[in-house]
Amino acid sequence: MTAPLHDTGAAGTAPTDVTADMPAHRIEGRSPGRIAWMRLKRDKVALAGGVVVVLLVLVAVFAPVIVSLLGHPPNEFHEDRIDPLFGTPTGKWGGMSSDFLFGVEPVNGRDVFSRVVHGARISLLVAFLAAFVAVLLGTFFGIVAGYFGGWIDSLISRTMDLLLAFPQLLFIIALISVVPNKLWGFTGSGVRMGVLVVVIGFFGWPYIGRIVRGQTFSLREREYVEAARGLGAGRTYILFRELLPNLVAPITVYTTLMIPTNILTEAALSFLGAGVKPPTPSWGQMLSKAVSTYDTDPTFMVIPGLAIFVTVLAFNLLGDGVRDALDPKANR
């Protein structure tokens, strides 16, 4: 498991660089994780994506601090920045100024900067939590289906097929309209976020589940699994101690690729009015509001659009880089 030569044989161009890198020093064993990290460091595009992702996460975590330094409370109205006749911001570029960095929202004059920053919180939180739910479910069911096979596999696989064919977006929109205002001790936006996380996560797990199942299929016949079985290890031990650690690579890759998809789903749902409740700021909602003023105040549409674009692009670049680095497909 720790032999780098396996990887050098199978994976494209990068591995030759790895060997070229090492000659002068004494030969040392390297973990696959370390090798992957070295490959990732070499991938400038992925690194740039990673840096943006880290920045975004920091912005989301420290949103209240950032806003208190550079903006106004996200739900505070500033009608004095609005032309009462047209409902559009006074001043050029959607009312951008040193006071309002990204301008103000039409009609009510809320600070676009602080809403975008707070919107990052919602977007990332929903995306991460939903990915977590999906990974948890997907890994569990995938590994079980792959290891046991037979009717268990059939049952889980057909369930995954069913879920993949399900009209997810329509279902969520219908569900949101019947969800009560108070649920599980949450009210208002909390309920909506909870529902979004659970539902997006629930419909996301088959994607991970399929990958994990396929990988488990090939791994369960390996010698080290046979050996564990021969030594009398229990099923749980084999599943979670022998198989799971070897599935980390594909799971990591698909998780990083799932997050941008979740961000887009959340934005789409918010756009359609099925996201978090106003006045909680969210990017999709801002976009949907901007539609009515797209030609009189285009700035208000461009800014949340850019936020979504940059975030999704950064996660995708990072995800691609991680995949190249771990190269799970080359794992025989």
Added chain:
Amino acid sequence: MTSTRSSRRALAAGTAVVIAALLSTSACGGGDDESDGGNRPAGFNAATKGVVNTSTAKGGTLKFIGSQDFDSLDPQRMYYGFAWDFSRFYTRQLITYDNKPGAKSTSLVPDLATAKAEISSDGRTYTYRLRDGITFEDGSPITAQDIKYGIERIWAQDVISGGPTYLKQILDPKGEYKGPYKDKDPKKLGLKSIETPDAKTIIFKLPKPNGDFEQILALPSSSPLKPDRDKAAKYALKPFSSGPYKFESYSPNKGAVLVRNDKWSKSSDPIRAALPDKVTVTINSNADDVDKRLIKGDYDLDINATGMTQSGRTTALKQHKANVDNGTTSFIRYAVFPEKVKPMDNVHCRKAVIYAADKKALQTARGGPLAGGDIAANMLPKSIKGADDYDPYGALQNGGAANTAKAEEELKACGKPGGFSTVISVRNNKPAEVATAEALQECLGKVGIKADVDQIDGAQSSSITGSPSVVRKKGYGIIITGWGPDFPTGQGFSQPLVDGRFIAQSGNYNNSELNDPAINKLFDDAIAETDPVKAGEIYKQINHKVSDRADYLPFVYEKTITWRSSRLTNVYTADSYNGRYDYVSLGVAK
């Protein structure tokens, strides 16, 4: 153009005509467009102050466009205000609204009748004599029996649904008549409270007097129809005209074409100008595109007249201000507090919300002083007799700013010094209402009232906010909505909102569930009063009582920004049609 080609026209499918209108490349349209430059726009708001481009010149095509189709073309089934306005092109009633601008439009004048009703001294018998020379589109005379039959259709609510049912409630409060389709009378004229002794006389016998009876007879639901032309539910697809125009075609959600009814004679009709040779209606569901086409000059006016979109009005006001009117619509946009939902059962909590609201912010959310309207002080529109500036909560003071000190005082009096939680219900298909909900939420938050905004499906509102039990279950302490009168009197505006006997289990508009015997009694008095001025005094009293109860937070007396093309003649806004242009008087310059 079209009159010379009747054979080809008969062959052409209705849709083809509409498509031609959509593309606006028909020979007719092209010819009219070229003459556009000859007219100068009349100036901002000109049509709200008087008649713009007075003219008696006939000819041309009057081109309507709109994003919302008619709810029905059947005069007994329509309830949209613009449909009522439009219906005068092809329907006539015993009496109708005067063809005068502004407030003068609300006075009633004889139409099919020779004069207004002869009213018996007890106020319960209304007698009309019909004019000579009144005909349907096939040339047959309009008789008193045809008018009675048309009115009887309102009783068949299982087939002819959707229209106003005032006449049914006034003439047959016990619901004894079952409607013309179930009528055992061979001539289908079984309704006892309308008598037609001969073809020229019609007598209405009311179980109890109603001072607004003639107002209600002026609604299109009193239009005549010959029984053998009644296609029941399908009648809406091609109404049988009694007015100056008849339908050449109508395709739901596409549009309509009306051409002159050559059997109609001007001498029999003192009201309808009937200037254009042709009237077209084009439905285009993209409201932004509707405004763009109006500004470009492809069409003359928006039939819906609900106001231009944000981008449309910005362009119009900045570049073509002289083509824009800013009329008042008789609608009030408001929030109402259901009295059965805690803590809004306490008058002090209701007052706290009213004081905490920043009326200026709510006005801006509605679209500002032009597109939104004037800040409203109470719940009676200015166009209705009895309206005044009664302002017990100082809505018009300090530029509409919130009165936080008073709000906190009322919160203490309510026993909730730190504020409370409630839910605001708002229709999700009305962006301006959603914006006002957010603005109200923000204002209330400043005094500690935590309001959650619940966006409901606007199309389902009659079974959500219109159902008192659902309102209670969902805990809606604040409902944001709007209301306009069916006919311009206190009965037409206020009674459905504040008369306790109008509380219904679904489709309820008395959202506050206000049921005050004193107010109910005042309505009876006002309705029995035949002198509109005296009735107005009573409606004023009702309005003051309602204001004092603090059940309503009025936002604005609504105004709209509407487009008036430069080629339109005889343009004026009419209070009788909630501030829309009086469509039947319009003409187009050649």
